[in-house]
Amino acid sequence: MKHLFYVYRFIGTSLFWFFFGVIGLIYGFLLLPLVYLVIRRPERRQVIARDMIRGAFVMFVWVARTMRLIRCDITGMEHWDPQRSQLLLANHLTLIDVVILLSLFPQVDCVVKAAVTRNPVLRVSAGTANYISNRAPDELLDFCVGRLDSGSSLLLFPQGTRAIRGEPLAFKLGAAEIALRANATIVPIALDCNPQMLAKRVPWYRIPPSQPHFRISLLPPVAADSLVPEGTDSRRARHELNAALEGLIGAELARREAENRSPLQS
Amino acid sequence: MDKDELYxxxxxxxxxxxxxxxxxxTPDANLYDELExxxxxxxxxxVQLKNIxxxxxxxDDFKDVRTINDVINALTAL
Known part of the structure; x- marks a missing residue:
């Protein structure tokens, strides 16, 4: 039975990626360029493009869950406030976490790899949605702070790249620095995917031994400067904030892991 | 600008x-280990160096830069 489910998941996953690719092509070559051409005002264009991208991501998550390719539990959504500017900081395990997170937060800003914005098709897509391109590090900091200051919410993965499940979190300083410069309200997000799928250097067709279970917890919002003692100089402050954030998300992941092992847990 | 001026x-x-x-x-001071x-x-x-x-x-020009001397050399090589 377990073997049969594995075979089903392999076929299902293949079909899913085919579907993902087809929708991606339709968006990249047709729908988003159309929005780019038809809608004149960039602000309006951005809103529509982001709604459309989120719509596709909501659909992908729904399909993957309905096909039982993944399980997905999300807690703490009450901490997301669409009326306010929040900095959403999540740990990063798989390419799918981006899809799930972007499906949850309407109109959220995010940073797109410079490699993506160098690809002509993806550039139009990312440009129409006005996502931030990760080109030069100094501009990136200013851009992210600017977006937060202007009232947008921003999703960042402070690890900067996909990490290996179970290893201690090592956040880059950029996210903490952005949080401090913008005096942002941070919503830490602890994200687990067990077993890990689509990790770095793992091809899509090597599917995990059992159905990946996503558990995403939004933690209560915290003001960036409340995690740093008053009067700390700016260099110390970003290191302190960074350690505090690693601690918050790390503790939540550890708590979940302990819960997993407990025989009392169903 | 010559090297001494840059320094x-x-x-x-x-x-x-x-x-x-x-x-x-000092010219050999390591920016990360010694100057922290x-x-x-x-x-x-x-950004500051761009300005001056x-x-x-x-x-990428600064990828291998470790010491103050490396900074000067990287700048003069541009």
């Missing part, structure tokens, strides 16, 4: 903006 300017920035002790700044600059400082320093040299500097 003087760089020293000034490190003392004024990064609050380093003048005595700690972090990745954000490195980005800020790059008026040149476009890409982070």
């Amino acid at each position: 003087g300017q760089l020293k000034g920035i490190l003392i004024d903006q990064f609050e380093l002790e003048e005595s700690s700044i 600059l972090d990745s954000i400082d490195a980005v800020d320093l790059l 040299t008026g040149k476009k500097i890409s982070p």
Whole structure:
């Protein structure tokens, strides 16, 4: 039975990626360029493009869950406030976490790899949605702070790249620095995917031994400067904030892991 | 701008903006280990250097930079 489910998941996953690719092509070559051409005002264009991208991501998550390719539990959504500017900081395990997170937060800003914005098709897509391109590090900091200051919410993965499940979190300083410069309200997000799928250097067709279970917890919002003692100089402050954030998300992941092992847990 | 001038300017920035002790700044001082600059400082320093040299500097030019001398050499090589 377990073997049969594995075979089903392999076929299902293949079909899913085919579907993902087809929708991606339709968006990249047709729908988003159309929005780019038809809608004149960039602000309006951005809103529509982001709604459309989120719509596709909501659909992908729904399909993957309905096909039982993944399980997905999300807690703490009450901490997301669409009326306010929040900095959403999540740990990063798989390419799918981006899809799930972007499906949850309407109109959220995010940073797109410079490699993506160098690809002509993806550039139009990312440009129409006005996502931030990760080109030069100094501009990136200013851009992210600017977006937060202007009232947008921003999703960042402070690890900067996909990490290996179970290893201690090592956040880059950029996210903490952005949080401090913008005096942002941070919503830490602890994200687990067990077993890990689509990790770095793992091809899509090597599917995990059992159905990946996503558990995403939004933690209560915290003001960036409340995690740093008053009067700390700016260099110390970003290191302190960074350690505090690693601690918050790390503790939540550890708590979940302990819960997993407990025989009392169903 | 010659190397000595650059060195003087760089020293000034490190003392004024990064609050380093003048005595700690030597040509062979390692920016990260000895002067304890972090990745954000490195980005800020790059911005300052762009301003004083008026040149476009890409982070790739500074990938292998470790010491103050490396900074000067990287800048003059541009």
